[in-house]
Amino acid sequence: MISLNLISPEQQTHLKIRYLHILIKNCAGALVVLSTILAIFLAPLNDKIEDLKTSNTRRKETIISNSQTVTSKIKLLNQRIASLSQVNERYYSWSQTLNELGALAEPDIYLTEFTANNLEGNFIIKGYSPTRESLLNFKDKLTASSFFKKVNSPLTNYLQESDVTFEITGSIK
Numbered sequence: 617m618i619s620l621n622l623i624s625p626e627q628q629t630h631l632k633i634r635y636l637h638i639l640i641k642n643c644a645g646a647l648v649v650l651s652t653i654l655a656i657f658l659a660p661l662n663d664k665i666e667d668l669k670t671s672n673t674r675r676k677e678t679i680i681s682n683s684q685t686v687t688s689k690i691k692l693l694n695q696r697i698a699s700l701s702q703v704n705e706r707y708y709s710w711s712q713t714l715n716e717l718g719a720l721a722e723p724d725i726y727l728t729e730f731t732a733n734n735l736e737g738n739f740i741i742k743g744y745s746p747t748r749e750s751l752l753n754f755k756d757k758l759t760a761s762s763f764f765k766k767v768n769s770p771l772t773n774y775l776q777e778s779d780v781t782f783e784i785t786g787s788i789k
Contacts, residue, residue, distance in 0.1 A: 716763045
């Protein structure tokens with residue numbers, strides 16, 4: 617069998633180039649068609665994304681508004697706690713002081729009045745003692761106590777040997 621090539625080499629080159637051009641056109645057309653189809657499917661997704669962005673923005677604004685409300689409530693609570701802390705710092709445990717005072721008093725000593733001022737730190741104790749010795753023991757216990765810093769007992773407290781009405785002053789620790 618004999619095969620004859622009747623097409624010149626220039627025409628062969630030209631045909632190959634033309635074939636490549638047609639192939640490129642077809643591929644480009646196919647890409648355009650695929651892009652169009654893809655755009656048709658993705659267009660609703662773009663709308664959905666925009667709706668989600670809007671919804672997310674509204675939710676974010678709501679959360680910020682709620683957090684500002686909570687933040688303001690927390691600040692108010694912190695202010696109240698601070699004011700309570702200030703009150704607590706000025707608080708003096710009078711019940712402990714009175715318990716200590718009652719424990720220091722001899723069984724036969726009667727305390728009729730206890731006046732104290734925490735801000736100035738002073739106190740006055742008035743009472744009755746059947747003997748001078750009981751009063752001296754009581755004064756010594758007050759001086760040794762952890763609640764009372766300075767204890768003053770005037771000499772008039774010790775003039776009588778029995779049935780002593782006394783007044784003791786001093787300062788609180």
